Amino acid sequence: MEYDGLFAERTMGIGTSAIREILKVVSKPGMVSLAGGIPAPSSFPIEIIKDLTQQVFETYGSAAFQYDLTEGFPPLRDALSGYLKKHRGIVAAADEILVASGSQGILDAVGKVFIGRGDFVAVEAPTYLGALQAFNPYEPNYIRLETDDNGLIPEALESALERWPLKFIYLVPSFQNPSGRTLSYDRRIEVARILKDRNSFLVEDDPYSLLRYRGEDIPPIKTLAPENVLYINTLSKVFAPGLRIGFCVAPEPVRKWLVIVKQGVDLHTSTLNQALAAEYLDGGYLDRHLPRILDIYGPRQEAMLKALDRYFPGRFKWSKPEGGMFLWAEGPNGLDMEKVYWKAISKNVAFVPGKFFYTDSNEGAETMRLNYTMADEPTIDRAVRILADVLCQEMRRL
Amino acid sequence: MEYDGLFAERTMGIGTSAIREILKVVSKPGMVSLAGGIPAPSSFPIEIIKDLTQQVFETYGSAAFQYDLTEGFPPLRDALSGYLKKHRGIVAAADEILVASGSQGILDAVGKVFIGRGDFVAVEAPTYLGALQAFNPYEPNYIRLETDDNGLIPEALESALERWPLKFIYLVPSFQNPSGRTLSYDRRIEVARILKDRNSFLVEDDPYSLLRYRGEDIPPIKTLAPENVLYINTLSKVFAPGLRIGFCVAPEPVRKWLVIVKQGVDLHTSTLNQALAAEYLDGGYLDRHLPRILDIYGPRQEAMLKALDRYFPGRFKWSKPEGGMFLWAEGPNGLDMEKVYWKAISKNVAFVPGKFFYTDSNEGAETMRLNYTMADEPTIDRAVRILADVLCQEMRRL
Numbered sequence A, B: 001m002e003y004d005g006l007f008a009e010r011t012m013g014i015g016t017s018a019i020r021e022i023l024k025v026v027s028k029p030g031m032v033s034l035a036g037g038i039p040a041p042s043s044f045p046i047e048i049i050k051d052l053t054q055q056v057f058e059t060y061g062s063a064a065f066q067y068d069l070t071e072g073f074p075p076l077r078d079a080l081s082g083y084l085k086k087h088r089g090i091v092a093a094a095d096e097i098l099v100a101s102g103s104q105g106i107l108d109a110v111g112k113v114f115i116g117r118g119d120f121v122a123v124e125a126p127t128y129l130g131a132l133q134a135f136n137p138y139e140p141n142y143i144r145l146e147t148d149d150n151g152l153i154p155e156a157l158e159s160a161l162e163r164w165p166l167k168f169i170y171l172v173p174s175f176q177n178p179s180g181r182t183l184s185y186d187r188r189i190e191v192a193r194i195l196k197d198r199n200s201f202l203v204e205d206d207p208y209s210l211l212r213y214r215g216e217d218i219p220p221i222k223t224l225a226p227e228n229v230l231y232i233n234t235l236s237k238v239f240a241p242g243l244r245i246g247f248c249v250a251p252e253p254v255r256k257w258l259v260i261v262k263q264g265v266d267l268h269t270s271t272l273n274q275a276l277a278a279e280y281l282d283g284g285y286l287d288r289h290l291p292r293i294l295d296i297y298g299p300r301q302e303a304m305l306k307a308l309d310r311y312f313p314g315r316f317k318w319s320k321p322e323g324g325m326f327l328w329a330e331g332p333n334g335l336d337m338e339k340v341y342w343k344a345i346s347k348n349v350a351f352v353p354g355k356f357f358y359t360d361s362n363e364g365a366e367t368m369r370l371n372y373t374m375a376d377e378p379t380i381d382r383a384v385r386i387l388a389d390v391l392c393q394e395m396r397r398l
Helices: A009-014 A018-027 A046-065 A074-088 A103-114 A129-138 A154-163 A185-197 A252-266 A271-282 A285-311 A337-346 A377-396 B009-014 B018-027 B046-065 B074-088 B103-114 B129-138 B154-163 B185-198 B252-266 B271-282 B285-311 B337-346 B377-396
Strands: A097-101 A120-124 A141-145 A166-171 A202-205 A229-234 A245-249 A326-330 A367-371 B097-101 B120-124 B141-145 B166-171 B202-205 B229-234 B245-249 B326-330 B367-371
Touching: A009 A129, A009 B103, A009 B252, A018 A337, A046 A271, A046 A285, A046 B046, A074 A097, A074 A229, A074 A245, A074 A271, A097 A103, A097 A252, A097 B252, A103 A129, A103 A166, A103 A202, A103 A229, A103 A245, A103 A252, A103 B009, A103 B252, A120 A129, A129 B252, A141 A154, A154 A166, A154 A185, A245 A271, A252 B009, A252 B097, A252 B103, A252 B129, A271 A285, A271 B271, A285 A326, A285 A377, A337 A367, A337 A377, B009 B129, B018 B337, B046 B271, B046 B285, B074 B097, B074 B229, B074 B245, B074 B271, B097 B103, B097 B252, B103 B129, B103 B166, B103 B202, B103 B229, B103 B245, B103 B252, B120 B129, B141 B154, B154 B166, B154 B185, B245 B271, B271 B285, B285 B326, B285 B377, B337 B367, B337 B377
Parallel strands: A120 A141, A120 A166, A166 A202, A202 A229, B120 B141, B120 B166, B166 B202, B202 B229
Antiparallel strands: A097 A245, A229 A245, A326 A367, B097 B245, B229 B245, B326 B367
């Protein structure tokens, strides 16, 4: 039968995902992937999870396998309240916290609650692709916010708010995906002031801040303008992504709607996985395990930074973040990073061409995102050398 | 700050959920709930799950905790292919199956892919509330399909298709929620013919068919018109609902879009829970455990049917399904079941007033849904007697 006429207009607008298509080759055997945003399996606390599983059976029994509240499993919400205070300086009671199936689940709910067709949403240039994928079906108009090495430029936010009736601003202020950049504390204060002055709403996505290898933590914007910020975090980078545990702290009038739409999407997030997460946080396992994760990723980031210094062509520059999972490299104008991608793939090295992280399809052709969490140090060195060879060849043609 | 102006139009249209509000009291201590659609905790294969957990650690290791494919964990898709053939007579290769976070996740994706504001979707009267909650944010116009004791009346479907350009028809053909009714085999053949003749699309939701206490299985409509049907099932009733494992078989042009929108909603369903489900099906545990579930629910249904016979007023009639989790009772015109609800609550018995399952707010005031899976036989007998007392009192006022 014919299906095309049955689809909603929005579906035709979503389009097939170009990045999904080009990344299909990344799982080819033998490929070294600097492409994904995937934690190293060696970073998972597998032995701890075995113990946690026993504890969940003992502590919660069949309740860990039953339907549960849309808002989240109460023991996990309690544990997250403590986690947020200790690790992010955010004061939130358990019932102010909403658990979702990954932070992606929050992003989808945000899109559904706030975005009507044609509504204006401001995002960084470049921005997190998963957020665009969550928001796109609700058909926003994106307003591009200029960034530099210190993240969002506050004046760019101010002038966007001047010009457009924004539903919200979406930011990843710490070790941003894809750029690795961090919004400085001074700028956070400035952003918080702008939000309050202009009665504007920020969606602050903070998945990476605990992955800090150097330097000092910077408080979330949520702590500076609590009523103006929906704060999102996840256990995917500090526990296990396959368990799909994200969460948010939102002002009550917003949270109420997030809960209602989440109920329509999945009723609630896996009870078992929430129970495992509750035990992980409550038992102090996260605090003991986090340094091990940092010990894996820190040296990998260092290896990548060194390899970039050693091999990459002189006309390149790249971010030097104090944490996170990504570096961002920019070549000279005229370089077509998608061409570089296919040549690198033929040499078994994958990365993500940066243009996919922009809402304006003309931007970012000469940029790339490099992940350093999935490969070990010697592999990173070798992969960056191969990439550099391809880049040098490609640049000779410019 | 003021949030109201920030919400999308659709959000204002969703409204607060009346049923959510009235059901809040159900969790009060001492309440006997005939309200939920919740499996008995005693039906969960807890000891089996303990073994499965070990097997998952051994078989999949860290892969059970890593990000995975949006389409579903490959070993589970393989296992579901065998399950669908054996238990539902549906021939589907692993890659034709999409796993989601509960069948609710499929319903949300269906809404997102098919429904634009004002599009026509046909549902039974009464219909499953969770489907309405999934579809509502996409702002459909519902077309009401007349039903009787044998489920959907095919002529009602034919005339709806005559009159309206339906995006799809949503049915729960076996042991429907809320009515418990089953679409007869003859009618399924007729519905399949209509779908094919009219090039129409059916969303067939089949969560209850394995919970059969008497009589013979009836094949899904999917087997009669494969190209015209998106078939949805879940492991929530035969494994554990808290693991949130639903799945569907859809024609390729539809499945492609379901995958893309699901990626935006939660990236993928919990890998751990999918691995547990794969082991449950592959190890033959479901086949061994299912009879135990039926041994719990069959006698409970019988107890409820007997109690209704014994206590309920003469002017009531109710469904007598061969399986599932619900009975549907209808009182005389003029009876206000929401009033009955509050009186029953004051006597610590809960049920769901039937009007919430209708898309037309004027329908169903005199109906009720009764669940029999959560209480044991003596409790069911006592609760139905209390309900009957309240009903008799209330009917005297008519």
